[in-house]
Amino acid sequence: MGVQSLAVACGALALCLALTSATNPGFVVRITQAGLDYAHQQGIAILEKQLAQLKLPDISGDSRVLRVGKVHYELSRLRLRDFHLPYSRITPISNEGLQVSISNAFAEVDGDWRVKFLFVSRDRGSFNLKVENVYIKIILGLGSDPSGKPTISTSDCSARISEVQVLFSGKLGWLYNLFHSVIESRLRKILEHKVCDNVVKSVNSELQTYIRTLPVTARIGDKIGIDYSLVAPPRTTAQSLDADLKGEFYSLGHRSTVPFSPLPLAFSSDHERMVYFGASSYFFNTAGIAYHKAGALVFEITEAMIPKDVGFRLDTSVFSAFIPQLEEMYPNMPMKFRLSAPAAPFMTIGPEGISLQPIVDAQAYAILPNSSLAPLFLLSLTGNVSAVINVRSGHIVGSLDVGRIRLSLKDSAVGTFQVRMMQSLMNVLTSSTLLPRLNARLNEGFPLPLLDRIQLSNILVKFHQNFLLLGADVHFQPRA
Structure with missing residues (x-):
């Protein structure tokens, strides 16, 4: 048998094995877009609470200000007052998973600042940071474990903040507002990174834990059981999420x-x-x-x-x-x-x-x-x-x-x-x-x-x- 013939035979055998090993479900669960929207509402409410508890690190650095020179600044005790996600949508992506899109989100941060410049001058006060037009995109991957339970994970997350405004208060607040762009840039990067960190943590701890409450077996009295394990990972179409159960x-x-x-x-x-x-x-x-x-x-x-x-x-x-x-x-x-x-x-x-x-x-x-x-x-x-x-x-x-x-x-x-x-x-x-x-x-x-x-x-x-x-x-x- 030639190499080409052998390849064709092996391909045919693989196809036959794939067809014979395919398992039709005895029970199917379909979640429609309406169901996904409802689940999304519940999930966004949880995510909003999680993001409102973001722990932001202290920030310090040096910046040069015209006619002032080198300024050393420190931002501490950053407190996220709230985080709102007013516009969001969940969409099934065929053969990929679920996409959650969040737009026009906004947050507000308070904190304390402290600066040193001209080697001798010092000042401190408080600041207010407004974060607006936050865009977040999350891709949720769906799968199943060896026991047939569903799994969910964050396969991709990106956050983009288009507008950050920081306002310092204090007797020299006008001076510090001159280098606010440096502060805003650093805070933007930190927030974008922290948002996705928190999304991954929320999916792994909250959503994954909840998804695993789906029973793969049900007991009826002391004699009978029902096997509801997944025979394949959940699949998405343009309109729904389907789960094939034994x-x-x-x-x-x-x-x-x-x-x-x-x-x-x-x-x-x-x-x-x-x-x-x-x-x-x-x-x-x-x-x-x-x-x-x-x-x-x-x-x-x-x-x-x-x-x-x-x-x-x-x-x-x-x-x-x-x-x-x-x-x-x-x-x-x-x-x-x-x-x-x-x-x-x-x-x-x-x-x-x-x-x-x-x-x-x-x-x-x-x-x-x-x-x-x-x-x-x-x-x-x-x-x-x-x-x-x-x-x-x-x-x-x-x-x-x-x-x-x-x-x-x-x-x-x-x-x-x-x-x-x-x-x-x-x-x-x-x-x-x-x-x-x-x-x-x-x-x-x-x-x-x-x-x-x-x-x-x-x-x-x-x-x-x-x-x-x-x-x-x-x-x-x-x-x-």
């Missing part, structure tokens, strides 16, 4: 590879809300796998669980109407059903909503006088199930609605019987007992990946092919 449920006791991969999400171009969440069918179907592996899809129904107003007794005398031999084998004995899923339920998401057709095994037992269980029969239950989804308190919540249940007999220890005769009875049993228990769990919800102290409002729920789209506005709740 979006996978898993059993805390036994995590294994999911037997299918997430499909690409044709994410909506909606930008009316501040933030959007795209939960794929992969996300929901891994929930079914995780709950099944954790043994959490097993339910027992006894008579005590049946609501009083149903007027239904769970014993062999009721079922003997359909299975006459029960009266002879287990007369007037209480019964119990054990419901379990032989396989993880699989759901589909389309423009009409979420639907699934789960299969449930219903094993009936007679409870003997010594409390042991005698197997009676095993039914297979199937039916169409639809889901209603909403968001409450930062959680995806939902409820299920079950259509008519279809029965088939899988096994029997009491002989054959007509299963269809039990249709209405099993409908009542599942709708009055099983469904409320499932909906109670779904009403507790699954946590969304949210930063600390973020609250959602103005919720939007839309169904698309293979994913659920949730939109919301956000509110940051400061610490008390």
